[in-house]
Amino acid sequence: METIYDRDLDRNPANFQPLTPLGFLERAATVFPERTAIVHGALRRTYAEFYARARRLASALAKHGIGRGDTVAAMLANTPAMLEAHYGVPMAGGVLNTLNTRLDAGIIAFSLKHGEAKVLVTDREFSRTIKAALAQVEHEILVIDYDDPEYSGEGERLGAVEYEDFLAEGDPDYAWSPPGDEWDAITLNYTSGTTGDPKGVVYHHRGAYLLATGNIVTCSMGKHPVYLWTLPMFHCNGWCFPWSISVVAGTHVCLRQVRAKPMYDAIADHGVTHLCGAPIVMAALLNAPQAEKRPLPREVQFFTAAAPPPESVLAAMREAGFAVTHLYGLTETYGPSVVNDWHAEWDALEPAAYAQKKARQGVRYAALEGLAVRDPETMTPVPADGATMGEVMMRGNVVMKGYLKNPGATAKAFAGGWFRSGDLGVTHPDGYVQLKDRSKDIIISGGENISSIEVEDVLYAHPAIAACGVVAKPDEKWGETPCAFVELKPGMEATADEIVAFCRERLAHYKCPRHVVFAEIPKTSTGKIQKFRLREMAREG
Incomplete structure (x- = not known):
């Protein structure tokens, strides 16, 4: 039914633009061109340089025929090239498929074939796996070798061109365009594939924009944070932080390997304010030899999204100068979309009660429209009694488009109008959700x-x-x-x-x-x- 507000009030370029995270980098480069965007060993790059290199990458890819919906795969560590790929590939209209560097050649080959990758950017460190994977791929892939100056190990070049030479083909002033539709795919992420073949999770520009800004709100990030890359960028696109940091013109501190000494050195030398990681990262920090530890320049915000850390670990992290926040999400929700939003009065609780609060996954991000624990058969919400179990479900703009070339799995995941996580949990009387198990566990x-x-x-x-x-x-x-x-x-x-x-x-x-x-x-x-x-x-x- 038409209302008076629908008459002659149409969408046009002046009042409607598709949401995309790509503009975050353009804005940061315009407003803070000389601000340090990337630190990697001895290398420093400003936002002006970061943006120019991303445009060069987009331009060079376009010259090689990459356009809307074409897949560009990346087998890279947490390096500047991986950050540039998160902008340059979609600026050309392509879809970035970040490959898990720990997987074997067979799974990598499956991803390259299933995602129909046309270009592959690969770090020399992973050449053995990539060489074996490419031998299993029938279609032609343009292979670009990345020689990271911070890598001194073995590995052979597999492609016809090195990354810097490829960028030299591109135009730093390349006139990229935002997507014609914010529903266009921006990245492809494969699930771990613990049973059968991995599923290809497709993200869109709208979801990436919203989750990236949602991270800023959830993590209370002010201007110019210093973010340490301990979370792999291949994992859910680094929880969308490659895009988030540009929103507030922060500094990316790259780290090839998660080891205690480089982490402490980076925190102390660069004034790191935020990092994300699994409990194993906490263990590396806490269990480091005393000689490797350095005083923290300030309290560091640490975001973790695996099983909630035990109280003893939380206490040790607090004593070491880290403030831990528990997040929850899945590959299908662009990474974390639920946060244990902390109440200041909970700090005064007895240790056991404090630990119980910390163990909860929490409430939805502002960017997620719906979070509920429901009976998977009837779809009715479970009572908020902290005891009745149901399946954790989400809905909203930071839920994936679906699974690539897998309509059956997509339909099953979205049955009933909600994304079914497969996680079992309860809802507490205050509305906070707590996981109890995977349904299969x-x-x-x-x-x-x-x-x-x-x-x-x-x-x-x-x-x-x-x-x-x-x-x-x-x-x-x-x-x-x-x-x-x-x-x-x-x-x-x-x-x-x-x-x-x-x-x-x-x-x-x-x-x-x-x-x-x-x-x-x-x-x-x-x-x-x-x-x-x-x-x-x-x-x-």
Whole structure:
């Protein structure tokens, strides 16, 4: 039905432009051209230089035929080239596919084929994997080698041109255009593929714009933050921070490898204000030899999005000068879209109550329109009692377009008008959401549901345990029982019986591990524990 506000009030270029994060860099380069945008070893680049190089990349790609919807893959560490790709590729109309540098050649080959990559920018460090992957790809790919001056290891050139020579083909004043439609794809990210082939998650310009600005709001970033790249940029496009930092003309401090000494040096030398990472990054900082640690110039904001850290780790991080904020999200939601938005009065809580608040995933980003825990069958919200479990669901503009070439999986993910995360959780009376498990990680023993996360929380309270993972082990009598894989802290000791007794003091006995295995915990490249590997080990053991 037409209203008076629809008459002669149409969209036009003056009052409507497609949302895209690409303009963030143009604005930063215009307003703060001499501001340091990138630090990488001895290299320093201003925003004017950053923008000119991104335009050169876009121009050179366009000369080689890259246009709307063409895939450009990148096998790169956290380097300036990866930052430039986040702007230059979509400025040419292309779609950036950042490849996980820890994956094997077979999975990389699948991604290159499934995403129909036309160009691949690859770091020399990964040449062995890329060479093996390219041997499995039938279509032609233009390979561009990136020689990072901060890399001194081995690796051969695979392509016809080096990255700097390729950029020299481009025009620093290239007149790029924003997308004709903000729904156009901007990036392609593959899920981990723990069962079957990985799924290609497609992001659009609108979602990238909104999540990037949402990060600024959620992280309370003021002007000119200094951001340390410990989170891999290949992971959900670095949670969209390659675009976020340009909003506030901040400085990217690149880091090829996440090691304690380079992190402390970067924080101290460059005045780092923010960083993101999995709990393994916290462990690296806290467990570093004293000789590698340096005083922090200020309190550093640390954002983590894996399992909530135990209270002992949170306390140690606070003492070390880091303020930890817990985020939650998935590849399908552009990375984190939920935040444990902290209330100042919670600081006064007793340690146990404080830890309970910190363990919650929280509430939606301002950029996410809907977050709910619902019954997956009826789609009705579960009671906000902190006990009734349902599936965590999201909806809004920072949810993916869908899965590339996989309409069945897309339809299943969006059934009922919400994105179904596959995570099980509860809603507390104050509206904060807390995860209880992945639906596939619930252990059903003798008809009773056991949350693996609940058991892991208890195990992490044990003073000798550095890492742990709890999975179901097949059992003739009970169907399945909890099996705990435990990694001890250096120099610490504990027996299986001691660990089981520790759990029995804190949990209902049926929830306690029946088996304890001491082993190195397998983790993903982003520090997440690989439960599927643990399940395989439990079945075989």
